[in-house]
Amino acid sequence: MFSVAMLGVLTAMLLALVAAVRGPSVFDRILALNVFGTKTVLLIAVSGFLSGRPDWLDLALLYALVNFVGIIAVLKFVRFGDLGRDDSQSAS
Amino acid sequence: MTDLTGLLSWVLLGSGALFCVVGGLGLLRMPDFWARAHAAGISDTLAAGLILSGLMLQAGFGLVTVKLVMVLVFIYITSPTAGHALYRAAHAHGLAFGADTRLETEQVGEDRGAD
Numbered sequence A: 001m002f003s004v005a006m007l008g009v010l011t012a013m014l015l016a017l018v019a020a021v022r023g024p025s026v027f028d029r030i031l032a033l034n035v036f037g038t039k040t041v042l043l044i045a046v047s048g049f050l051s052g053r054p055d056w057l058d059l060a061l062l063y064a065l066v067n068f069v070g071i072i073a074v075l076k077f078v079r080f081g082d083l084g085r086d087d088s089q090s091a092s
Numbered sequence B: 001m002t003d004l005t006g007l008l009s010w011v012l013l014g015s016g017a018l019f020c021v022v023g024g025l026g027l028l029r030m031p032d033f034w035a036r037a038h039a040a041g042i043s044d045t046l047a048a049g050l051i052l053s054g055l056m057l058q059a060g061f062g063l064v065t066v067k068l069v070m071v072l073v074f075i076y077i078t079s080p081t082a083g084h085a086l087y088r089a090a091h092a093h094g095l096a097f098g099a100d101t102r103l104e105t106e107q108v109g110e111d112r113g114a115d
Helices: A002-022 A026-050 A054-080 B002-029 B033-059 B063-093 B104-108
Strands: none
Touching: A002 A026, A002 B002, A002 B033, A026 A054, A026 B002, A026 B033, A026 B063, A054 B063, B002 B033, B033 B063
8 A cells, every 4th residue: 555655656756847847937847846845755754664664754854854945945046046145235 | 443544544545645646737737837836735735644644544653653743744834834935936026827817816806907
């Protein structure tokens, strides 16, 4: 039954990759990237159970955090074209 | 009792996989960005909750379930937050609405003027 869940997650990751390549605007690509990252967390969790070693859940936990920070960083880069912008000079 | 837990876990895992695929299809097939964001955002959180709940039933009480709950809490907090930041950025950028989509506020106030 873990293989069924894994198959669904892998299919969704494939579809998200296609959407990320195809998406007309940059926001479509970031949306697909967000879905891909969440599905990666699920894939790590399910694959840990599938191989009988659920210890990999630490990696899933770490990936959930890194994914969030990564999405916010990419959004800021798209918005400002710079990750280390000095906010004190110009308001918002 | 164990059979019932196994069956419930199987149902949760299967429906989670189904929602994964449905979300991916919505990401590909919906007409414009806002509909795609709707499909992806909802199915993303729902599929994560279903699959992680199914894994929790498999793991039983223990450290593994605690880790699964932590993963679930982090996903439930960060995924909608990242989505909200993304939609706000797209709206501030002025991303166009499709032919069939518009803001809810534009339906309420008809005399709002052209954008």
